[in-house]
Amino acid sequence: MANRFTEFFNGNWFKTIKGVENNTTVINDRFSARDYLLNAYERFSGSTHVTPLKENNAIELSYKITAINIAVDRIGQALNSGVIYVEDSNGKKLDNDPLSSILNNPNEFQTREEFYKQFARFYYAGGYCFVLPQEIAKQTITDSYGFSSQEKTYRTIAAKYLNDKTEFWLLNPDDVSTDFSNEVLKGNKVAKVHYSTALFNGSTEYKFLIPFYDNSDPENPIKGKSRLWAVAKDIEHIQRADDIIKWFQSLFGNIIVSPKRPENNANGFSGKNLTDPINSVNGHVTHKDVIEDKLNSNVRNILVSEVGLDAVNLMQSINEQDLSKDKRESEEKIFDLFQIPHAYRSQAKYDNYSNEIKEWYDSVIVPLSANIARSFESFYGYDKQRKKVKFDFSQMSFYKKQKHDDEKSEIEKKKIELEYQSMQLLELRTMLANGEISQSQFNNIQNGIYKDWENDQK
Structure with missing residues (x-):
């Protein structure tokens, strides 16, 4: 890093970028320009950690971008804040309904809150989300000698019925692929979905999944399209800004020294040459000698240039550019895209805080919960029994x-x-x-x- 750093600030490339005056690199006032900082980063940082959005990495990217994390977390928390239950055809709450039991306790490895937070991430960042119903069965394993060993849990795809062994699992859109073609549309072939999770890999027919779509993919109707494509460039800007700031922070303490520019003479140096003699007894003591003597009285091996110098602190220059401003603007676009209210973007409370959150619930969370409810009702035939899945937010x-x-x-x-x-x-x-x-x-x-x-x- 040190050699490349020296090359950057002393080499011909830097002189070309900054301009040469009297065969001297002049960087005062110019070094702090944003374009030069970006050029320096691109050429000398060594590597970049910017990951562009692709068709199969929206969820991975969502974990890297703070604004997306905040957005999906807020939506997941809000969704989880509802009381979930099932009503019969007369509007009476059913206390022991199996679907409401699973919706409140989705699987043995996730709490209800974790499940709905993950749902919000997959649904909004990925563009769609599949719920995979699984049936768990615990069996005793026997070793090669015929002795019983510990129990092992097996999970198999559940049919469209519920029992006390049913679990719900969310499939990560990054790890999902589908079989869909004209043959499927013609009815000659079954639409299938291939998936991979921490616990199991496999595939199943599309009809055995409970699908949820934020945006449908026009080229493949059983997959979704991430809304993050609308802010793909902003996601790159945020990553690049973070990268630049971290890189320049690693250069903390580095100072660039350059010949001082004159105040009134654009083609010369300010002040006298430091090797000019000053008034003294012998007439040969220079400004340079006096400065070195004073510095070396406490610290040795300090040399002073023969001309007036300016020093530029790297961290001061990066801070002056306020790269965080661009980052904040991109983050605001993401918050707007996810319809996150301003009340949740800062810790400040104001007069209409409660009204704004209520309007957000009315326009985003309640419709989302109704969509979830209808999908489960349809999958398990509750609509035919005139039973209703309810997300009740009245306690808010x-x-x-x-x-x-x-x-x-x-x-x-x-x-x-x-x-x-x-x-x-x-x-x-x-x-x-x-x-x-x-x-x-x-x-x-x-x-x-x-x-x-x-x-x-x-």
Whole structure:
């Protein structure tokens, strides 16, 4: 690194980039330009860790980009915040329904929260997500001598029915491939999906999977298309900015020294030549001698150039460019793409914080949960039984507040109506007392228009 660093700052390439004045490299004011920093990084960093988006690495990339991690994590947390249950055809909650049990305890290796966070990552970053129903069976293993050994868990693809051995597993889109062709469309061939997970590899017919699509792939309708393609360049910008900052941080303490540029004379050096003699007894002591004597009184082997010098701290230059600004702009595009509310992009709270989160739930989380519910209902035939899978978010504070405000508003409205009706009835009784209307007229009006009011008084 040291040799390449020296080559960079002393070599001809650097002079060509920066310009040469009086056969001297002038870098004051120019070194801090962003283009030069990027050129320096590209030429001398040695390697780059920028990974471009591909068809089979969206999930891998999502783990590397902080903004994507925050986005899918927020969506997964919100999805998990709902109370999941099943209602029968009469709207009655079923306490022991097998589907609600599995949706709340998907498999033996993941908590409910982990499952829905992973679902959000696969669905939003990958563009689609397959749920693979598995049936677990534990069998005792025997060794070669016929003795019983420990139990081993086997997992096989489950048919479209539920029992207490059913588990749900999510398939990573990066590790999924499909068999789909015109023959499948014609009905001459079965659509199949090949997958690989930490626990099992294999393939299954498409009909035995529960599919979820954020975006469909127009060239392959049983696969999805990642929404990250809309910000592919921003993902590269974020990685490159991180790379550049880390590389220049590794150069901390390095300083570039160059001849000082003149203030008023663009083609010369400022100040006198340091080898010019200064006023002294012998007349031969130079500025250079005096500086070296003072420096070497504490530290030895320091040499001073014969001309005035400027020093540029590398970290100061990189900080001046604020590469983080570009990174933040790209991150904001990602947050917008994932529809993450501003309330979740910072720790600050403000007056409409609760309203913004509620609107986000209404427009993103509730529709997503309804999509999940319908898919499971359809796969297991619950729709034919008129049973409903429910994700209930009513316990969230902003929905409780809305309910309270709605009830309060309704009470106030009813109170105003009753006060108005009371005044009208009082006026009607006055008219009866003054003989302006008969008793039968009074009774008809009271039993008609004010019947509801009379009932409210009881």
